[in-house]
Amino acid sequence: METIKFVDVTKCDGCRACMVSCKNWNDLPSEIEEFHGSYQSHEKITANTWNVITFNEQERKDGGLDWLFRHSSCMHCVEASCEKACPEDAISHTKFDSVVIDYDKCVGCGYCVQACEFDAINLATYIDKNGKEFRKAQKCTQCTDRLEEGMQPACATACHTGAIVYGDKDDLLASAEERLAKVKERYPNANIYNPQGIKGTNTVYLLADKPSTYGLPENPKVALSQVVWKDYAQPIGKAMLGATTMAVIGSFIANSLNKKNESSEGEDHHE
Template structure:
């Protein structure tokens, strides 16, 4: 079994320098994305197809009546059980041996189901034009610098983090460090916790948070949509065993349009709590 790796983000050490954002832009050759002034220290409202990680900023009144300035490195969580992978009708999204979740642009058809079903809102579609001027779309998001990992390097954001708010290593080691850190900061931050949500099988980007996830705009209990589980884990394998490929493709298109689009999501039992 391949060794699982995790990016550990300790928000209590982050000083808001945004070096992680710059490193990500530089390594992945992502274009600048001018933004309107947001009225805070935060430069971008959310991640996008051209900005794969964002430094978020929250002013929070703590339990002692004081004011805390909370920063958080925000990017793809790389879920162990990723909704985007489940709903992709072209199998364009897959897991790597490092635990990262990546998109194959050669297979992506820009349907948008991954964007609509991500419980963290970290996938976006980007518009492109071919040599004839025809427009098409491809999904984009953080890759956890899988190309760097394959060369024995760490993610660009991790290597540039000067206060040591991010680390990358084997899962068990990172979890142990997270637990130790939470115990160290509990006196100052009574609500300190580890964010590694079970509803998506855990994540390969885990956080040490000073406050509850919702304070940072993160979903408290994110889950893979029920329709995605039924389709990927039950209906699709059974269907492939019973019918031909062409028929299965037609069935797949029907199910995808019925359950994975925004209208279909309105019928989810849990309502699909989405924040980022």
């Protein structure tokens, strides 16, 4: 069964319970930010704040105001730019289609950060036992550790309005279309955000307005250079490295045998 996380922003009341539950479950440190002129508690996703409720104030045609909230976190793209950009194969998809980072493989190069069109992945700084700083990429895991135990993502469990749900992909997409038809009267620009330029996402949204209103790219795509690098150049490079290594080893063995044979022939000649 394919599963997704579905976020209906029209049900969100901006309570931030998802943010708190994410912090608690993943043992992430608190981050105190200076006031930046908004009800929004954090300006954006960081290496230690994996989801943020964004606040957008929008004026209606009747002169009233709407608050457009969005639970902002990693999209878990089917074709993920961060995965394509990683030179160490430290980013991969799980059986739940969540995109996760292998911290043992991550070297903190930051290519994934540059590649992500959703600004959902960042570098965290750590200090080793010798006092030397090092970096690791960090982001939402869609609570893969909870999914492995048959539980829901922490954010979905904490959401009291039902704005965040996790479950069967086909069922949730069907429900999303039904819900979309209902909210169109109030939000004529409402849409299902599941961009096909990256073959869809594992976090699907029902948005009340066009994606750009929420700071989302209209039609994100993996850069051709990343596809060429990950799917062609890197495998060929590794294959060539393997062939070269074997050639060097073979040459070393051949030279050793030749020297041994020459030494034996020399001894026979002297005898």
